[in-house]
Amino acid sequence: MKIAQIAPIVERVPPRTYGGTERVVHALTEELVKRGHEVTLFASGDSISSAKIESVYPRSLREAKLPDIYGSNPWTLLNFGLAYELQDEFDIIHDHTMPLSLPAANIASTPVIGTMHGAFNATNRRLFQTLRSPNIVSISQAQIFSAPNINHIGTVYNGLPMEHYPFSNENEGYLLYVGRISMEKGVHHAIEVAEQMDMPLIVAAKLDPNDQQYFKGYIEPRLSNRIKWIGEVDEEERNKLMSKAKCFLHPVTWREPFGLTLIEAMATGCPVVAFNRGSIPEIIKTGVTGFVVEDTESMIDAVEGISAIDRAACREHVLSNFSATKMAGNYEELYKKLVLP
Amino acid sequence: MKIAQIAPIVERVPPRTYGGTERVVHALTEELVKRGHEVTLFASGDSISSAKIESVYPRSLREAKLPDIYGSNPWTLLNFGLAYELQDEFDIIHDHTMPLSLPAANIASTPVIGTMHGAFNATNRRLFQTLRSPNIVSISQAQIFSAPNINHIGTVYNGLPMEHYPFSNENEGYLLYVGRISMEKGVHHAIEVAEQMDMPLIVAAKLDPNDQQYFKGYIEPRLSNRIKWIGEVDEEERNKLMSKAKCFLHPVTWREPFGLTLIEAMATGCPVVAFNRGSIPEIIKTGVTGFVVEDTESMIDAVEGISAIDRAACREHVLSNFSATKMAGNYEELYKKLVLP
Numbered sequence: 001m002k003i004a005q006i007a008p009i010v011e012r013v014p015p016r017t018y019g020g021t022e023r024v025v026h027a028l029t030e031e032l033v034k035r036g037h038e039v040t041l042f043a044s045g046d047s048i049s050s051a052k053i054e055s056v057y058p059r060s061l062r063e064a065k066l067p068d069i070y071g072s073n074p075w076t077l078l079n080f081g082l083a084y085e086l087q088d089e090f091d092i093i094h095d096h097t098m099p100l101s102l103p104a105a106n107i108a109s110t111p112v113i114g115t116m117h118g119a120f121n122a123t124n125r126r127l128f129q130t131l132r133s134p135n136i137v138s139i140s141q142a143q144i145f146s147a148p149n150i151n152h153i154g155t156v157y158n159g160l161p162m163e164h165y166p167f168s169n170e171n172e173g174y175l176l177y178v179g180r181i182s183m184e185k186g187v188h189h190a191i192e193v194a195e196q197m198d199m200p201l202i203v204a205a206k207l208d209p210n211d212q213q214y215f216k217g218y219i220e221p222r223l224s225n226r227i228k229w230i231g232e233v234d235e236e237e238r239n240k241l242m243s244k245a246k247c248f249l250h251p252v253t254w255r256e257p258f259g260l261t262l263i264e265a266m267a268t269g270c271p272v273v274a275f276n277r278g279s280i281p282e283i284i285k286t287g288v289t290g291f292v293v294e295d296t297e298s299m300i301d302a303v304e305g306i307s308a309i310d311r312a313a314c315r316e317h318v319l320s321n322f323s324a325t326k327m328a329g330n331y332e333e334l335y336k337k338l339v340l341p
Numbered sequence: 342m343k344i345a346q347i348a349p350i351v352e353r354v355p356p357r358t359y360g361g362t363e364r365v366v367h368a369l370t371e372e373l374v375k376r377g378h379e380v381t382l383f384a385s386g387d388s389i390s391s392a393k394i395e396s397v398y399p400r401s402l403r404e405a406k407l408p409d410i411y412g413s414n415p416w417t418l419l420n421f422g423l424a425y426e427l428q429d430e431f432d433i434i435h436d437h438t439m440p441l442s443l444p445a446a447n448i449a450s451t452p453v454i455g456t457m458h459g460a461f462n463a464t465n466r467r468l469f470q471t472l473r474s475p476n477i478v479s480i481s482q483a484q485i486f487s488a489p490n491i492n493h494i495g496t497v498y499n500g501l502p503m504e505h506y507p508f509s510n511e512n513e514g515y516l517l518y519v520g521r522i523s524m525e526k527g528v529h530h531a532i533e534v535a536e537q538m539d540m541p542l543i544v545a546a547k548l549d550p551n552d553q554q555y556f557k558g559y560i561e562p563r564l565s566n567r568i569k570w571i572g573e574v575d576e577e578e579r580n581k582l583m584s585k586a587k588c589f590l591h592p593v594t595w596r597e598p599f600g601l602t603l604i605e606a607m608a609t610g611c612p613v614v615a616f617n618r619g620s621i622p623e624i625i626k627t628g629v630t631g632f633v634v635e636d637t638e639s640m641i642d643a644v645e646g647i648s649a650i651d652r653a654a655c656r657e658h659v660l661s662n663f664s665a666t667k668m669a670g671n672y673e674e675l676y677k678k679l680v681l682p
Binding site for chain 1: 397409412413414415416418419421422423425426428440441442443444445447448449450464465467468471472474
C-alpha cells in the first residue's frame with residue numbers, strides 16, 4: 001500500500017528527548033516499512049526513518065527556536081498542506097496533526113485516517129462533529145468519551161518497540177517522574193509523596209517558558225539532595241533511569257488520552273502508580289503492573305505496597321498489549337478496510 | 342452567482358471598532374447582494390449583513406474574550422472548515438482567512454479566490470508558492486513584490502462605501518492618529534511630530550496586551566493635555582474625528598499591504614501624511630491628497646505645508662478609486678473568469 005504518514009514537525013521523528021507523538025509515528029512507520037508498504041513520512045528534515053521523508057523544514061521547529069511552534073506557523077501548515085497537495089500519490093493518508101489539518105482532511109479525495117493525539121474537549125469536539133469525513137482513531141477508550149457523534153472508527157493503543165527497552169529486575173530505591181514540569185502533569189504531587197515518605201525522587205523533565213511560574217512557585221523551592229531535577233534527558237538515559245527506579249509516579253491531573261511514559265516505564269520492569277484520570281486505567285493492570293489511585297494519600301499507600309509487584313509482569317504486560325507490532329497491525333487492518341481494491 | 346464569503350471571526354462583520362478585513366468583507370458582501378448574487382457569509386453570529394450568515398460562534402472571538410483568537414483556535418478552523426465542507430453549494434468561494442485556510446483551499450473542488458489581507462514575507466511565501474491551486478488576489482501592487490511565483494491573479498484595492506463618510510471642509514487644527522498602539526504602527530513618530538510642532542494630537546487606538554510594554558515605555562510617559570490617548574472609538578466617532586482633523590498621520594514602519602484608515606481619512610476630507618512603506622504610495626496622491634515621506638523630519642515639513650491640500654480633492658480621490666462599488670466590480674470580473682458556465 002502507498003501510505004502517507006503526517007507527523008508533527010515540532011520534534012524530530014523520532015524525538016531526541018520529549019515528544020510522544022513523534023515517537024509513536026516513528027515506531028509505526030518503521031513497522032509499516034517492514035511489512036512491505038511504501039511509506040512517505042511528512043516530518044522535519046532531520047528525521048530518521050526507513051520510509052521516504054518529505055520535509056518542508058530542515059530541523060525540528062523546537063530546535064530551530066522558531067516562534068509559535070505549537071500553533072499554525074507557516075511550516076506546520078505547509079507540512080500537512082503538502083501531504084494533501086500530493087494526495088493522489090497515496091492509497092491512504094494517516095494524519096497525526098489534527099485538529100489543525102482537519103478542514104483540509106475533510107475535503108480530501110484520498111481516504112484519511114486521523115489519529116487524535118491530544119484531548120477532545122468542549123471547544124474542539126464540535127469541529128470533529130461537523131467535519132466528519134476523515135476517519136478518526138482514538139488512542140484510548142477514555143479519550144473518545146468526550147467526543148460523542150464524531151466519525152470514530154476505532155481505538156488503537158499507542159505502541160513502541162518495547163523489546164528494545166532495557167529490563168532490570170533490581171531497583172535502586174528511588175522514585176521517578178518523567179515528562180514535563182507543569183501544573184496539569186502534577187509534578188508537585190510526586191514531590192509531596194517523596195517528601196512524606198522520605199524517599200529520593202528524580203524528576204527528569206523539560207521546562208517550557210510557559211511553566212516557569214509553576215516551577216518557581218511549586219517545584220524549585222522543594223528541590224534538594226533527595227529531590228532532584230535533572231532537566232530533560234535523552235531516550236537512553238531515561239530508559240536507564242526507569243529500569244533502576246523503585247516506582248514510576250504519574251500524578252497527572254487531567255484526562256490524559258494516553259500515558260506513553262507509563263508503558264515505557266513498565267517495559268523496563270518499573271511498576272507505575274498513577275492518578276485515575278482519562279486513559280490511565282486502560283494502561284495499568286492494577287495490582288499486577290502497579291496501581292491506579294485517587295489522590296496523594298492513596299499514592300503513598302500504593303508506593304508502600306509496590307514491592308509486591310513483579311517487575312517481569314510489568315514488561316510482559318506491555319510486550320503483549322503495547323508493542324509497535326500490535327499497533328501497526330491494528331492500523332494496517334483499518335487501512336485495508338478504507339482502501340478500495 | 343452563488344458566492345461564499347469567508348470572513349475572519351475575530352471581529353464582527355462589520356467590526357464595532359477595529360477590524361479592517363471585516364470592514365472590507367462587509368462592504369464587498371453588501372455590494373454583491375445588491376448586484377443580485379446569492380451570497381453566504383461565513384462570519385461571527387453577531388454579524389450584520391444582507392447576505393445569508395453561516396456562523397459557528399454567536400459572537401466575535403475578541404468580544405467573547407476567547408484564547409488564541411488570532412491563531413488556530415477550533416472556532417476559526419470550523420468557520421472556514423464549514424465553508425469548504427459546503428463547497429458544492431457555491432459557484433465560487435472567496436476566502437479572506439488565508440494563510441490558515443490555504444491547505445484546505447488548495448484541494449477544494451469549487452474555484453477559490455483568496456484575498457491575502459496580511460503581508461507576504463519570507464516565512465509564509467513558500468506556503469503560497471507550494472500550494473498553488475487557489476487564485477490569490479493582492480490588495481496592493483507592493484504587497485505582491487514579496488511573493489514571487491505564487492498563483493497571483495490580480496490586485497484589487499480595498500474599497501468602502503466612501504459616499505457615506507461625513508465630509509468637512511473645515512478643520513479644528515489637531516493632528517490625528519487612528520489604529521493600534523504598537524511599535525510597528527509607529528505611534529511614537531506621530532507623537533514626536535506633534536511635540537516638535539507643538540500641535541495637539543489625538544490618538545484613537547486600541548491597545549492589545551502584547552503591546553503594553555511599548556505603551557508603558559514609549560507612549561504613556563508622553564501623554565498630556567495636548568497629546569491625548571482616547572482609546573478605541575466606534576466608527577461614527579472615528580469618522581467625526583477624521584473629518585475635523587487638520588492632518589492624519591500614518592507613520593507606519595512596516596510594509597503595510599494596504600492602509601485602510603488612509604482612505605477613510607481622505608473620504609472625510611482629511612489630508613494624510615504617511616511613511617513611504619509598502620502600499621502607501623499607491624493610496625496617497627502625493628501633493629494632491631497629502632504626502633508620502635521618508636522620516637519624522639520630512640513628516641514635519643509635510644504637515645507644515647498641509648494647508649495647500651484641497652480637502653475636496655481628498656474625497657474625490659477615494660470616491661473614484663477606493664469605493665465599495667469599484668472593489669466589488671473588480672472582484673465580480675474575477676469571479677466570472679473562474680466560474681465555468
